[in-house]
Amino acid sequence: MAFDKALAFTIAALILFVVANAFPFMGFGLPGDIRHTTLVTGSIEMYRQGAIALSLIVIFASVVIPALQMILLLYLLVPLNLGYRPREIPAVMKTLHYMGNWSMMDVFLLAILVSTVKLADMAHIVPGPALFAFVVLIFMLAGAQASFDEERVWSMVKVPDPDPAADEIIECHVCHLAVPIDHHHERHAHCPRCNTALHYRKPDSLQRTWAMVIGALICYIPANALPIMHTTSLGNTQSDTILSGIIYLLHHGSWPIALVIFFASVLIPLTKLLILMYLLLSVKMRASWRPRERTRMYQLAELVGKWSMVDVFVVSILVSLVQMGNLASIEAAHGALFFCAVVIITMFAAMAFDPRLIWDNLGETNDRLSTRYA
Numbered sequence: 001m002a003f004d005k006a007l008a009f010t011i012a013a014l015i016l017f018v019v020a021n022a023f024p025f026m027g028f029g030l031p032g033d034i035r036h037t038t039l040v041t042g043s044i045e046m047y048r049q050g051a052i053a054l055s056l057i058v059i060f061a062s063v064v065i066p067a068l069q070m071i072l073l074l075y076l077l078v079p080l081n082l083g084y085r086p087r088e089i090p091a092v093m094k095t096l097h098y099m100g101n102w103s104m105m106d107v108f109l110l111a112i113l114v115s116t117v118k119l120a121d122m123a124h125i126v127p128g129p130a131l132f133a134f135v136v137l138i139f140m141l142a143g144a145q146a147s148f149d150e151e152r153v154w155s156m157v158k159v160p161d162p163d164p165a166a167d168e169i170i171e172c173h174v175c176h177l178a179v180p181i182d183h184h185h186e187r188h189a190h191c192p193r194c195n196t197a198l199h200y201r202k203p204d205s206l207q208r209t210w211a212m213v214i215g216a217l218i219c220y221i222p223a224n225a226l227p228i229m230h231t232t233s234l235g236n237t238q239s240d241t242i243l244s245g246i247i248y249l250l251h252h253g254s255w256p257i258a259l260v261i262f263f264a265s266v267l268i269p270l271t272k273l274l275i276l277m278y279l280l281l282s283v284k285m286r287a288s289w290r291p292r293e294r295t296r297m298y299q300l301a302e303l304v305g306k307w308s309m310v311d312v313f314v315v316s317i318l319v320s321l322v323q324m325g326n327l328a329s330i331e332a333a334h335g336a337l338f339f340c341a342v343v344i345i346t347m348f349a350a351m352a353f354d355p356r357l358i359w360d361n362l363g364e365t366n367d368r369l370s371t372r373y374a
């Protein structure tokens with residue numbers, strides 16, 4: 001059977017997901033007084049502290065979206081393995097397509113590693129059974145996604161015959177169907193397979209990308225200037241910004257982890273914004289310089305973006321673990337929310353940019369050259 005491997009991985013992932021949420025995730029404290037937490041304790045604690053937006057973002061990226069992803073995969077894979085066609089394939093496949101970027105369990109795993117290093121010399125850390133389930137779960141979900149043949153599922157959807165007046169082809173950016181259309185009707189064209197609006201180029205791509213890049217740059221200032229968390233220990237409150245957290249790790253933790261956080265929290269968001277600005281300017285100035293390399297830059301920026309969320313998850317884990325009353329407690333602060341905004345707005349900015357624009361200028365240069373030398 002074509003889908004049995006993907007189904008096996010998905011069922012295994014779903015069982016591990018239940019275990020990862022039902023059992024203690026990590027314990028932290030002094031011997032004899034260990035506080036046990038679950039995967040969602042961080043979100044609940046931040047919600048209780050009033051950081052509602054932050055708690056919702058964390059719980060969506062680390063629990064809700066991965067759960068929906070697995071349920072939707074199961075919804076498709078069970079009937080497919082039993083030999084009949086599931087209903088609503090386009091709607092379900094489209095939802096899976098859009099959720100892909102926002103499922104961040106792998107980033108959460110990195111955050112766990114960083115948190116344990118940060119807390120190692122403070123008190124005891126006790127890994128719970130849910131932690132082991134969580135680690136294996138990430139591999140199972142990756143296996144399910146890798147063995148899920150999307151093209152084959154899409155090919156089960158019947159597509160009506162193309163418009164006889166069609167004189168142009170547009171590729172659907174969701175299901176990748178090449179749709180022949182009549183260019184007079186391009187404005188209102190929809191994909192016959194998944195009903196996504198078709199565009200020769202994403203509408204107003206440059207303006208929308210610029211608006212979001214500027215928005216992200218504005219948020220970048222408070223994200224770095226304001227503390228991302230407050231640590232209260234024996235009556236003293238200390239506030240940490242992203243940068244002071246990195247310096248702390250450099251002195252008290254380990255330099256590889258400090259480097260990881262530096263990459264994820266400082267270098268990646270800034271580089272991503274710089275790449276987008278460079279691409280926007282290069283398209284505006286009709287540059288024809290190395291289009292393949294510029295497209296690669298864009299793809300790289302899109303791929304690494306979500307890893308910037310690691311520090312936000314670290315805050316949520318520290319908030320969940322370090323609640324030892326007067327001895328020590330950690331609270332999320334506004335900087336974390338602004339930082340979250342930078343990451344999310346930048347992800348949307350990358351989605352709004354149309355990399356095909358890079359190649360358009362090249363076409364024009366070629367046309368100009370060919371008319372000049374004809």
Ligand SMILES: [Zn+2]
Nearest residue numbers: 172175191194
């Ligand atoms: Zn489509």
